[in-house]
Amino acid sequence: MSAMNLIARTAALLMVGFGLASLGCEKPSGGTGGGGATKSGETGTPGSPKEDGDAGQIVIGHYASLTGSEATFGISTDNGIKMAVEERNKAGGVKGRQVKLVTLDNQGKPQETQTVVTRLIEQNEVVAVLGEVASSRSLAGAPICQRKGVPMISPSSTNPDVTAVGDMISRVCFIDPFQGLVGAKFARENLNLSKGATLYNRAQAYSSGLNTNFKEAFTKMGGQIVSEQAYSDGDNDFSAQLTAIREQGPEFIYVPGYYTEVVNIARQARKLGITVPLIGGDGWDSEELKNAGDALNNCYFSNHYSHEDTRTEVQEFVKKYQEQYGKVPDGLAALGYDAARLLFDAMERAPSMSGKDLASAINSTQNFAGVTGAISIDENRNANKSAVILEVVNGQPKYKATVKP
Amino acid sequence: MTQFLQTLLDGVTVGCLYALIALGYTMVYGILKFINFAHSDVLALGVWMSITIAGWMGMGAAGQPTPPWYMGLLVLVGTMGFCGVVGFVIERVAYKPLRKAPRLNVLITAIGVSLLLQNVGQQKFAFGPYPKSFPSLMESSSLFTVAGVQVRASDVAVVGTAIALMAALQFLIFRTKLGAAMRAVSFNTRNASLMGINVDRVISFTFVVGTMLAAAAGFLYGLKYEGQAKQTADSMWVMLGLKAFVAAVVGGIGNVRGAVLGGLLIGLIEFFGVAYLSSQYRDAYVFAILIMVLLFKPEGVLGRATVEKV
Incomplete structure (x- = not known):
């Protein structure tokens, strides 16, 4: 009796735990109610509802880190996509059909990503998937989309391996070999530095890939990497690595990590008396950089766009975004907006909404006028675009230079 | 030389943190003979409670001057108090009903x-799902620089507070009646209860102390x-909890002094490994030590040779 009682209690406690664990996962957004793809008027068709008629809505999916350590990545991207969807629906939708967006939160975890991408395809029956920012999570989601034949557009994953997964996967941003070159060029030519060190996250495909690309480009330009240090997801103490770097006396440190890590690295570096500039990539792009205070002053990162760009597309986008969300859009919001608009453009051109037709329409996109520049999808399904260098001034990114491919 | 000393300082500082966490594992193990997997979460609770309490006291807002040192002490006491209560509730609700299971x-x-x-x-009504x-x-x-080594105020505070807490714990266990009762319960629970010791209360107390150290x-x-x-x-x-647990095992689980020694050992090995061997294998150093200890001296460095385990 009492043993049963105990087992029951243990079980109950565990269930409470798991129940709460799953609480944070679901966050469908967009206009009409939850439930996803089950729409009225399609009751008779047992087949895939995405291909029948032009009556119902077109459902597209987005998986993103709405919570967790890289939360601003997911939130910004989702805001950009939402804005694009609303605009499109106001203008009459795609082929006369309204677009419905389903966004699921992966909490910034690769395992969770596989669950939510499967769910988008199986349960919500989306015709196309947008996501992710972090390359490791795009690499978790891409094979599923490829296998199920659903096109996926990554707004801002820069690791080359992401689109190499297959012909269903494309992206609207540049890739890391270019971004590494941009960083190296800036350090070597604009700042005139020749002795660098790197500190990267070996657990993230983005960070370790960009580190390699930067190192190669910088050494080719006659620079020298005097110390190469690594850390892992969840590390919060960088003092041992930074001490080793300090010992070698580099003129700058290349830190191709994500913003939460960069803030901590910068603060700890300054505490150790390291005053040289830190240089990074688009993983720095977040309003949360302000948490570094003045530790990130005189530091630079390469990015997809600058909100200070004077082109009319950019200024219109910035103005609209500010009206809607009350803050300046970062590069990830702009790329989310571009990815969604490019998808709608491809949908208009595609003969049907089947995965194959849609993917080939996406892959044949040429000179699409995006906020982040003209987007042409090349034969490897990457976008060829120029990059900007931003300088961090009291936690705010300021435009510094543009580098063309 | 500068690098050696700086690494030494950092290793000792982090080792002190590991030691404080390891003490909680080892105390609970010594008396209840089980590993408290929720210990690392109490640690996270301690971090977030400190942020919350400091926020209530109006500290840490951007552009504010650094508050005087005793304000930090208030936050520390508040956090330890709160987490102590949480620890008490956890023990009462989750573990006490299972005493004979x-x-x-x-x-x-x-x-x-x-x-x-x-x-x-992680819920919105608690601390939220975003880093803070x-x-x-x-x-x-x-604070000052000796031979190129940057000694930060936080390092001094961490090491100082940790030593003070460990000294207080040492006094509690070996110099007070309650400490004697704790040692007795750890040695033999049934006999201790026969000697008139309120075992439940001692267990509860031990649990609260361990939780407060994690906080x-x-x-x-x-x-x-x-x-x-x-x-x-x-x-x-x-x-973080896992590394502290390794520290407890390396020092000899159930042994209070072993936990402190293990914490310092793990901290130093981790930092010297990163600084001098390669930063690629940071966690591997820690767990390699665990494997070595389990293979060659499974009872831990200080083992069970000491009778006074708690």
Whole structure:
């Protein structure tokens, strides 16, 4: 009796735990109610509802880190996509059909990503998937989309391996070999530095890939990497690595990590008396950089766009975004907006909404006028675009230079 | 030489944190003979409670001057108090009803408690699912420089507080009546109860003390890494707890002095490994030591040779 009682209690406690664990996962957004793809008027068709008629809505999916350590990545991207969807629906939708967006939160975890991408395809029956920012999570989601034949557009994953997964996967941003070159060029030519060190996250495909690309480009330009240090997801103490770097006396440190890590690295570096500039990539792009205070002053990162760009597309986008969300859009919001608009453009051109037709329409996109520049999808399904260098001034990114491919 | 000394300082500082956390594992093990998997979550709770309390007291807002040192002490006391209460409730609700159940049940319950703390902590009404900045409670520049080694105010505070707490614990266990009761319960629970010791109360007390030490470690962690504290369900807390657990095992689980020694050992090995061998294998050094100890001296460095285990 009492043993049963105990087992029951243990079980109950565990269930409470798991129940709460799953609480944070679901966050469908967009206009009409939850439930996803089950729409009225399609009751008779047992087949895939995405291909029948032009009556119902077109459902597209987005998986993103709405919570967790890289939360601003997911939130910004989702805001950009939402804005694009609303605009499109106001203008009459795609082929006369309204677009419905389903966004699921992966909490910034690769395992969770596989669950939510499967769910988008199986349960919500989306015709196309947008996501992710972090390359490791795009690499978790891409094979599923490829296998199920659903096109996926990554707004801002820069690791080359992401689109190499297959012909269903494309992206609207540049890739890391270019971004590494941009960083190296800036350090070597604009700042005139020749002795660098790197500190990267070996657990993230983005960070370790960009580190390699930067190192190669910088050494080719006659620079020298005097110390190469690594850390892992969840590390919060960088003092041992930074001490080793300090010992070698580099003129700058290349830190191709994500913003939460960069803030901590910068603060700890300054505490150790390291005053040289830190240089990074688009993983720095977040309003949360302000948490570094003045530790990130005189530091630079390469990015997809600058909100200070004077082109009319950019200024219109910035103005609209500010009206809607009350803050300046970062590069990830702009790329989310571009990815969604490019998808709608491809949908208009595609003969049907089947995965194959849609993917080939996406892959044949040429000179699409995006906020982040003209987007042409090349034969490897990457976008060829120029990059900007931003300088961090009291936690705010300021435009510094543009580098063309 | 500078690098050696700086690494030594950092290793000792982090080792002190590991030691404080390891003490909680080892005390609970010594008296209840089970591993409290929820311990790392109490640590995360300590970090986030410190942030919350400091926020209530109006500290750490941008552009504010660094508050006087005793304000930090108030935050520490508040955090330890709060987490002590949480520890008491956990023990009463989750573990006490299982006192006579097989050990496996308690272990599974501990995992349940761990998940509960992680996910409740991540809810909007608690601390939220985003990383937050730990407020600056101390001067962030270095206090002084010796032979090129930057000694930061936070390092002095971490090591000082940790030593003070460990000294207080030493006094409690070996110089007070309650400490004698704790040692007695650890030695033989049934005999202790025959001698008129209220075993339940002693267990409860031990649990609260262990929890408060984890809370203190959480506060000190935030003090040292005042950048971004990750949300309570992040895997980094589990990793931190795991390393402290390794420290407890290396020192000899159930042995209080062993936990302190193990903590310092693990901290130093980790930091010297990263600085001099390669930063690629940071966690591997720690777990390699665990394997060595388990292979060659499974009872831990200080083992069970000492009779006074708690």
